[in-house]
Amino acid sequence: MPAVVIANNGDVPEFEGRITFNVILCAVIAACGGLMFGYDIGVSGLYLIMDLNLLHFLYIAMINSADAIKFMQTSGGVTAMDDFLKKFFYQVWERKQQAHENNYCKYDNKKLQLFTSSLYIAALIASFLASKTCSKFGRKPTMQLASLFFIGGVALTTFAVNIEMLIIGRLLLGCGVGFANQAVPLFLSELAPAKIRGALNISFQLFITIGILIANIVNYAVGKIHPYGFRISLGIAGVPALLLCFGSLAIYETPTSLIERKKVEQGRAVLKKIRGVDNVDLEYDSIVHACEVASQITQPYHELMKRESRPPLVIAIVMQVFQQFTGINAIMFYAPVLFQTVGFGSDAALLSSVVTGLVNVLSTIVSVVLVDRVGRRALLLEACVQMLITQCIIGGVLMKDLKTTGTLPNGDALVVVIMVCVFVAGFAWSWGPLGWLIPSETFPLETRTAGFSFAVSSNMLFTFVIAQAFLSMLCSLRAGIFFFFAAWIVVMGLFALFLLPETKGVPVDEMVDRVWKQHWFWKRFFNDEQVVEKGAIEMIHPHLT
Structure with a gap:
């Protein structure tokens, strides 16, 4: 039995250290992996992973509107650009010109869906391979490998001459995303002092939101450059990958x-x-x-199946699943048409992207500032209340006033636009960044890379599932989809209240003893000899005896 030291709360020794320039430099360069991912989300029209479904919604919401086609030309990413669609998805382009047909429930294109989803399938598989490279070669080489995959993918998609090149490029981009999403959060969690670990780790999510915002602006600017605007938009995605590739040499x-x-x-x-x-x-x-x-x-994946490994594994997977079931996707799809209804006309797509993008960035900064002060659970619980209220208001207004054809009255649309911004703010300072932070900091070292690969792959899997299911859900539930996600938010809040432990300020290699063995529920997964009385902490390090 290991040596045990009983210490009162508040007597836990703290590690020495300052917030140094080296830490900040390493964090900023590593977070370029988030910039890389975020720009790809925005440039592909996958803002919150649903470009195709946004087109479906616009068919119904903008029907009989004289601005419909012009609106669709300025919304989404390259998947909404006519030059891109005519080159690779001609059938989709033809249907897009027939926006007066109310046939969105039957609208489908398998190749475009493959373009959308191929990245996430590749990322799902790549995350498990990245787990191996993280353990064997290190976090830094894995980030470098991610940037090389991404650069290769950018080259293929930018200069693609057929759908096959485009899909292969997306697969390489997916490998880059999988490797980066595996390595960067682990790198940031292990590098950061415990007292600012949350803030530094969330820089990954912050850079994702900045990347999305930049991509939205670039998409709008190059959308008027014919016929190669979409290639410029795709090519610029290589810039953050190059920053990560060469910047990582200096960290x-x-x-x-x-x-x-x-x-x-x-x-x-x-x-x-x-x-x-x-x-x-x-x-x-x-x-x-x-x-x-x-x-x-020797077998970390086998170790994950053991009873004492279940608490962090369950938390990691559930956090990723809940992140996808907040309803952020549904919120974002309605944003452009709501801005247009309020009176911004054909500029509504750009305005909604920029406004919600700015809210996303600024609210993520709020999370950076607060996460190590008020803790993870407080942010999650507050956001659940905030998102629940806004989902119900939006769902109620749309259910009352938005029919199969036509748009909302201006007053109602303005209310919903405000609620959209409030919802995005709540998501951006809670389940968005903390969905990555918490899984990256809760695993013990022996299962850290393997366990986090399950978190990354779960995110990619449920992103894919929601993307594929959303169309039929929207078609059948219509505005009721907001109440569907509101119910999930209630479940999320109860989970955070009763089952999610607080990890603020706890060194990443002390989580088992200070967090899991002290939690009222999760401590039962450890042997009685491993668990100490409430208010005490088991220390197994000789230097603390």
């Missing part, structure tokens, strides 16, 4: 990864540099101990 590998791969002295040296102090013995010993435990595990 450090995480001390945890170095020590895990037997580069012990190099790990200690890097720890001193990123913490800005010479006395790093406490944190160093904690990392060494975690690595010693991890080295005894």
